Amino acid sequence: MRYGDKTAVDSLSLRVPRGSVTAVLGPNGAGKTTTLETCEGYRRPQAGTVRVLGLDPVRDRRELLPRIGVMLQGGGAWSGVRAMEMLRHVAALHAHPLDPALLSERLGLGECGRTPYRRLSGGQQQRLGLALALVGRPELVFVDEPTAGMDPAVRRSVWDLLEELRGDGVTVVLTTHYMEEAERLADLVHIIDHGRLVVSGSPLELTRGGAVSTIRLVVTRPFPPGAPESLTAALGPGTEVRLLDSLSLQVTGPADASTLARVSRWCEDNAVLPESLTLGTRTLEDVFLDLTGRELTP
Numbered sequence: 659m660r661y662g663d664k665t666a667v668d669s670l671s672l673r674v675p676r677g678s679v680t681a682v683l684g685p686n687g688a689g690k691t692t693t694l695e696t697c698e699g700y701r702r703p704q705a706g707t708v709r710v711l712g713l714d715p716v717r718d719r720r721e722l723l724p725r726i727g728v729m730l731q732g733g734g735a736w737s738g739v740r741a742m743e744m745l746r747h748v749a750a751l752h753a754h755p756l757d758p759a760l761l762s763e764r765l766g767l768g769e770c771g772r773t774p775y776r777r778l779s780g781g782q783q784q785r786l787g788l789a790l791a792l793v794g795r796p797e798l799v800f801v802d803e804p805t806a807g808m809d810p811a812v813r814r815s816v817w818d819l820l821e822e823l824r825g826d827g828v829t830v831v832l833t834t835h836y837m838e839e840a841e842r843l844a845d846l847v848h849i850i851d852h853g854r855l856v857v858s859g860s861p862l863e864l865t866r867g868g869a870v871s872t873i874r875l876v877v878t879r880p881f882p883p884g885a886p887e888s889l890t891a892a893l894g895p896g897t898e899v900r901l902l903d904s905l906s907l908q909v910t911g912p913a914d915a916s917t918l919a920r921v922s923r924w925c926e927d928n929a930v931l932p933e934s935l936t937l938g939t940r941t942l943e944d945v946f947l948d949l950t951g952r953e954l955t956p
């Protein structure tokens with residue numbers, strides 16, 4: 659997919675298993691929304707093929723639309739329409755809708771049912787957007803940044819709902835910036851950057867790739883100059899040391915007792931007083947950084 663000279667999605671090849679939750683993860687401008695919009699039939703691919711439930715999203719739109727739900731990143735409702743009015747309207751367009759009252763209750767929209775769309779808070783607009791995507795009992799739902807702008811409690815209730823959908827056999831494709839969201843919800847994560855696939859796998863496969871883990875060292879006074887290089891030399895091959903800030907660094911490599919002992923000996927030899935030394939598995943953030951050399955969330 660190109661916009662003028664700009665290539666937004668480039669030779670991207672993804673497959674989403676039925677009944678799974680698939681997360682498309684990537685930094686701003688990676689091409690996530692363009693990918694989703696192409697699957698939803700809003701954009702015709704300039705090259706390549708898209709099939710959704712076996713159908714062509716542009717050519718077979720009439721057949722496909724009743725079977726999918728779409729939550730856009732913003733908008734999707736008239737500015738003056740009241741929340742419940744909109745939900746009931748969309749429900750009425752479907753053959754076997756969910757009960758709008760129950761769904762709105764579930765998403766905590768009860769108290770703002772009479773509020774015009776433009777006066778809803780960002781989080782309420784998001785929840786209404788999700789309700790609109792789900793009310794027609796879709797087989798497959800596309801959700802673009804479903805919990806952006808939501809407070810943590812509401813975000814968790816949306817996660818519960820998305821998990822229930824999977825339990826009911828609904829296929830969920832979501833884009834997200836939140837690592838925690840992808841790690842918690844997704845069966846399969848596709849990390850994309852500059853419109854290309856960087857890596858795919860389950861969160862566990864990606865974060866536990868081999869025996870690689872991290873050790874995080876936090877110290878009480880700033881590290882001496884050249885600390886990462888000297889620690890790298892002390893640890894030997896197979897480990898990588900990255901300064902996170904003046905008081906903390908991260909070692910990536912085999913997080914075993916011998917590496918821990920060497921880190922601790924290096925602290926002693928360099929008069930560095932550790933405040934904490936913690937072992938952790940890698941996050942999807944680390945995976946992205948390793949593969950691209952850049953941060954996922956700026």
Ligand SMILES: Nc1ncnc2c1ncn2[C@@H]1O[C@H](COP(=O)(O)OP(=O)(O)OP(=O)(O)O)[C@@H](O)[C@H]1O
Pocket residue numbers: 661664665666684685686687688689690691692693
């Ligand atoms: N309508 C458009 N016209 C021109 N360029 C566009 C258009 N839509 C997107 N782009 C560009 O295409 C690239 C991919 O954009 P896209 O919105 O698909 O990324 P994204 O991963 O969804 O980003 P975000 O996380 O910010 O939503 C970006 O560089 C963006 O600036």
